[in-house]
Amino acid sequence: MTSVDANRRQRAAALRSATAVLRALFALCLSAACLVGHAQQLVIGRGSEPQSIDPHFTRAGPNQMTAMHVFDRLILTDENVRPIPGLAVSWEAEDELTWLIRLRAGVRFHDGRPFTADDVVYSLERAPRVPRSPASFAQSLSTLADIEVIDDLTLRLRTTQPSPQFIENIGTIYILSRAASEGAQSSDFNDPSVAVGTGPFRFVSWQPGDRLTLVRNDDYWGEISDFETVVMRFITTDAARVASLRSGSVDIIDLVSPADLPRLRSMSDINVFQVGSLRLVYLALNQREEMIRFTTADGRPLGENPLRDARVRRALSLLIDRRGLTDYILQGAGEPATQIVPAGVFGHAQSIPETRVDRDRAHALLAEAGYPDGFGVTVHGSGNRFVLDSEITQAIGQLLARGGIRVNRVEVRPYAAYTPKAAAGEYPIFLFSYGNTSGESSRGLSGLFHSYDAQRDLGTLNRSRYSNPAFDEVIDAALQTFDDTERERLLWRAAEIAFHEDTALIPLYFESAVWAARTGLEVLPRRDIRTLAMSVRIAR
Known part of the structure; x- marks a missing residue:
């Protein structure tokens, strides 16, 4: 064998080895982790759609899981529905009728305006008065008597009667920017200049019956998402959601039908996440x-x-x-x-x-x-x-x-x-x-x-x-x-x-509650069955 032939064979072997590596890398890039990590976009196939972008319009689950991306509350909940601080960092009962709430400093709305106690007052006053609400937030505020603003980050709230769950109740109210939304009707929240919150994502657009688009709030006070853009596609039939996941047109689906679980669990490129x-x-x-x-x-x-x-x-x-x-x-x-x-x-x-x-x-x-x-x-x-x-x-x-x-x-x-x-x-x-x-x-x-x-x-x-x-x-x-x-x-x-x-x-x-996601994504299942982009991470 000549030295030229040997060199050709070495180059051919090296080429085959490099090709194998590239194929392996390409296969990996077909996973959600690589595709989403490169594009920085998460596409969620949701089985239900909100009735409005106005977070005060209804307490119904599809509306709330949409609102939680854009708007914060005084009290948030973890995956086990335990209360954790949100826009309120502390609260205490001064007596059976009086609560002192201290707010989180340094928080800004998506339009750059600072979050203050006045926005809390506005939101608590607006929530029970939204016209034609099919499931009003009014009961959460039924014992609220009056609100005293002590300073920009401190409130004193009084109730009409002893109410040990008062903080958890008002903690369900989403906080809006008074400057952006005062006087707005529920339909006006389709405009991103009105749907202004302090949440982990900013509202971009909603096409009813099709999709909702969000972009990451890089100035969020809490944990920053892995994804720059989130698209929620509303796919109401079980078979269509599963088909979308398998084809790669969505990265995660919710409301997985029990009939689809055995098949999804058998697939190497899909992971299933479940919780009672x-x-x-x-x-x-x-x-x-x-x-x-x-x-x-x-x-x-x-x-x-x-x-x-x-x-x-x-x-x-x-x-x-x-x-x-x-x-x-x-x-x-x-x-x-x-x-x-x-x-x-x-x-x-x-x-x-x-x-x-x-x-x-x-x-x-x-x-x-x-x-x-x-x-x-x-x-x-x-x-x-x-x-x-x-x-x-x-x-x-x-x-x-x-x-x-x-x-x-x-x-x-x-x-x-x-x-x-x-x-x-x-x-x-x-x-x-x-x-x-x-x-x-x-x-x-x-x-x-x-x-x-x-x-x-x-x-x-x-x-x-x-x-x-x-x-x-x-x-x-x-x-x-x-x-x-x-x-x-x-x-x-x-x-x-x-x-x-x-x-x-x-x-x-x-x-x-059952979700399915493409390999490379990790989903933190929530017992309140909220499908949240904040619960999805690229596997490390």
């Missing part, structure tokens, strides 16, 4: 006197609302196979529920037993209430709010029909069109959910079950208009009790009344 959540999925039973959209068993107008009778509500609960819903439809991605919070959470009443299917007892209760042949009703549900909500709604209709209820129709609508009608009381029986963001039961019990009182901002989530003075008395006492042992005892009693004695609504299950 605090979101209760429930069946609401409209008890408004004017709600008469019921028929007799043979289809004639009934002319009355059978759901106003607790025996009827209890009968319907006995027809629902919760374990079947979680085991067969959700394939284990949920836990049957008996009340507003799962075991281990403050306020969970161990005295409330699991409800098991008992059709004989259900028929006896219906007969006792004057409906021996049952009655007719339409069952309503959302089509893209949480995992398999459409399938769950269909299953509820089948379970009720199997138990002797005439199910005239099962109607499923997109969430954006569904929730205003649910809030207005237009559905007799409907699927809904409550996402716990406080890590205890008092806010949920008060919001969902306190007798509705618009003047006092009570029962703001009570879409069914359930009302029981005995419940109101107990929950009012709990909300004013500072001693944790006594307060939890009162919360237990309130839960027993609402769920076990009155069946104010039918608790179904607590969701498991």
Whole structure:
């Protein structure tokens, strides 16, 4: 062999080796870490869309998980829904009616203006007064009496009554810039010059039904994101979200269907992240006197609302196979529920037993209430709010029909069109959910079950208009009790009344929250099921 041939062979071997290295690097660059790291863009495939960019428009989850990117609150929560300092760095009760709050120094809004106590005053005054809100923040501020501005970074707030959860309650309010948004309507927040917050991202644009675009706030007071740009694509069908993830057009998806989990877990270029959540999925039973959209068993107008009778509500609960819903439809991605919070959470009443299917007892209760042949009703549900909500709604209709209820129709609508009608009381029986963001039961019990009182901002989530003075008395006492042992005892009693004695609504299950992401990304799962860019990092 000549020296020339040897040199050629060495060069060829070196070329093959370099080619192999380049191929390996190219394969790595197909991972989300390399693609996103190079482009500094994160694309999220979300299953639900906000109704407005105005963070005060509604407490609904899709709106809140959008707002959390752009706007901060006085109190934030970690992945386990524990409170942590946000724009407030400290707070203390000077007495049972007075709270002193110290604000974070050096914070600026996205337009460069400094954050001050005046912006907090403005935000707390605006939040409960947003017109046409389907789920108002008013109840969070129902005990606020007045606000004293001591200086730019110090506030003294007084309440109308003792309120141990007051700070957690006002901590749900997003803080806006008075200069940017005073006088603005909710629709005006589509303009980035109005949607000005102090959050980790700045709002760029929202194309309803398609996408929302954010850019990183490099001057954020907290941890800076790995991503310069975040695009949230609204993909409402499970199959389309999974297909988008597999094709690489999105980097992460939420609301992963249990049916897709085995396949996604088997893929080497996709990781799955899962956690048990605090979101209760429930069946609401409209008890408004004017709600008469019921028929007799043979289809004639009934002319009355059978759901106003607790025996009827209890009968319907006995027809629902919760374990079947979680085991067969959700394939284990949920836990049957008996009340507003799962075991281990403050306020969970161990005295409330699991409800098991008992059709004989259900028929006896219906007969006792004057409906021996049952009655007719339409069952309503959302089509893209949480995992398999459409399938769950269909299953509820089948379970009720199997138990002797005439199910005239099962109607499923997109969430954006569904929730205003649910809030207005237009559905007799409907699927809904409550996402716990406080890590205890008092806010949920008060919001969902306190007798509705618009003047006092009570029962703001009570879409069914359930009302029981005995419940109101107990929950009012709990909300004013500072001693944790006594307060939890009162919360237990309130839960027993609402769920076990009155069946104010039918608790179904607590969701498991599941995300899937391309290899190279790490996702910190949150028990409040918020899909946040702040929870996503490039794997180190």
